[in-house]
Amino acid sequence: MIISEFCMYCGECAGVCPRNLIEVGENTLKFGQKPCKNCQICIQVCPVSALEVEG
Amino acid sequence: MNMKLETIETDVLVIGAGPAGSTAAKHAAMGGAEVLLVDKKSEIGTPKRCAEGVSKNGLEKLGIKPSHRWIAAEMDRVRLVSPSGIDVWLNQENVHLPETGYNLERKVFDKHMAMDAARAGSQIMVKTLAKELTLKDDYVLVKAESMGNHIEIKSKIVIGADGPESRVGRWAGLKSTSKPKNMESGVQFEMVGVELEDTRAVEFYFGSVAPGGYAWIFPKGDDIANVGLGIINSMTSKNAYHHLLDFVRECKATQKAVSVEFNVGGIPVGGPLNEFVTDNVMLVGDAAGQVNPLTGGGIISGMQAGLIAGEVAANAINEGNCSLENLKEYETRWVEENSLSFQKYLKAKEYLLSLSNEELDSIARAFQGSDFERIGPMELLGKLVKVSPKAMVKLGKIF
Structure with missing residues (x-):
């Protein structure tokens, strides 16, 4: 996942991730080891459209 | 090592x-x-x-003494604004208003x-x-x-x-x-230079300004206020941030306002x-x-x-x-x-979200200038059903 500078680390993406893959730190956003199924729900809910699929 | x-x-x-x-x-x-x-x-x-509103009796029940260190402003009124700008005023003494009383410095x-x-x-x-x-x-x-x-x-x-x-x-x-349908996207500017109708009134704006939610102004004393909105992403093609930019551009109160802070957060609204x-x-x-x-x-x-x-x-x-x-x-x-109370709020929300801009306007028109002190709940429902018949089915049980 490409995370743009606009990310505010609000965690909304983490709350809807069906696989609980997203770790929200104070100023970090990390996608976890388990395979992402590319459902893109995280992209849809982002209030500032900060997430984008790679490639 | x-x-x-x-x-x-x-x-x-x-x-x-x-x-x-x-x-x-x-x-x-x-x-x-x-x-x-x-x-x-x-x-x-x-x-x-967060928009920073809490009710006074909520804090009291928790045994927390109000402190000037974290209370930004006291609120005792609510202004509800329909899509074409018709407003309905509620007073704290007449109507029990959740999340109204103190606006905090979170x-x-x-x-x-x-x-x-x-x-x-x-x-x-x-x-x-x-x-x-x-x-x-x-x-x-x-x-x-x-x-x-x-x-x-x-x-x-x-x-x-x-x-x-x-x-x-x-x-x-x-x-x-x-x-996702139960997660509202909230965005907010804390602004200065906000021109409020009443510095002791929380304002809510309904309709297509914030699909799936509403827009708000929570005053924090003087000309300062939290100006924000929450949307359900599947109900609109724009993101929450762009809805907020549109709202701030159109809203009368924020024409000269300048933002000093930007806040973002998900709001789980599907119930516990x-x-x-x-x-x-x-x-x-x-x-x-x-x-x-x-x-x-x-x-x-x-x-x-x-x-x-x-x-x-x-x-x-x-x-x-x-x-x-x-x-x-x-x-x-x-x-x-x-x-x-959560079940009632959920019903009220479903009803609110079912209303078009036109329906919201006609309801606001019917209630504009109403003296809520003199209206009992059944009379209120009756008046609402006259302009919005589906309120009977959607809200009848909660009155």
Whole structure:
């Protein structure tokens, strides 16, 4: 996942991730080891459209 | 070099020092438990993810004395604005208004709630992020990163107050993933130079300005206010931020306003989780979905949960039994106090979201200038049904 500078680390993406893959730190956003199924729900809910699929 | 992992042992670990978490830590400590409260941020309360409104009697019920340090402004009126700008005014004395009374300075409030927890005997670790949680036979093992170091925390009970991200619940096997249709995207500017009709009135704007939610202005004294909105993303093609830019551009009050802060946050509005307790683990606040589904407000209901969860945790520690059976009392008590009103709010929200801009305007027209002091609930419903017949079906039961 490409995370743009606009990310505010609000965690909304983490709350809807069906696989609980997203770790929200104070100023970090990390996608976890388990395979992402590319459902893109995280992209849809982002209030500032900060997430984008790679490639 | 010492490579041994530091291990901390405690009775109760609270993850997240928002109002719900700090209240849980305070009451668990007051009950005699050894408590550790951790927060991933370096400064508790910052950045805020909230419009900062609470009801006065909500705080009073929690036994919290109002302090000028964290009250930005007092509110006693509400202004409801329809899509074409027709407004309806409500007064606090006439109508019970949730989330109205004080507008807080959350950054200061949250820190003070954490300080209360510390004064009650809780330890606090800031800049400490929980990364993994495993349920063991009679304790919970949490791996965390604290001030750059990897640590382990062994705790008999974990209280997850980790907000809408809510990872703790899912690590513990609770079904706390929010469906996108139940997660509102909230965005807000704190602005100066806001021209308010009344500096003691909270304003709500309805209709296509915020699909799936509403826009708000929460005054914070003088010409300062939180100006924001919440939307459901599937109901619009624009993101929340762009809806907010449009709102600020169109709204009369913000024509000369300048923003000094930008806030973002998910608001779980689907109602509380079916289960928010399991063996050795309890969830409180946004993590448990304890948010008013109509208003999106969750400070008081989350703190109520924290109070009960803290008491129940302390009892469980004293009794040496932290199983689901013994912790369930928290869930039962919270549901008893809140579920009826939450069901009503959920119904009211469904009705509100079903209204078009035109319907909202005609309702506002019917109620403009109404003296709510003299209208009883049935008369109110009757008047509403005249302009909006479907209100009978959607709201009849809750009156």
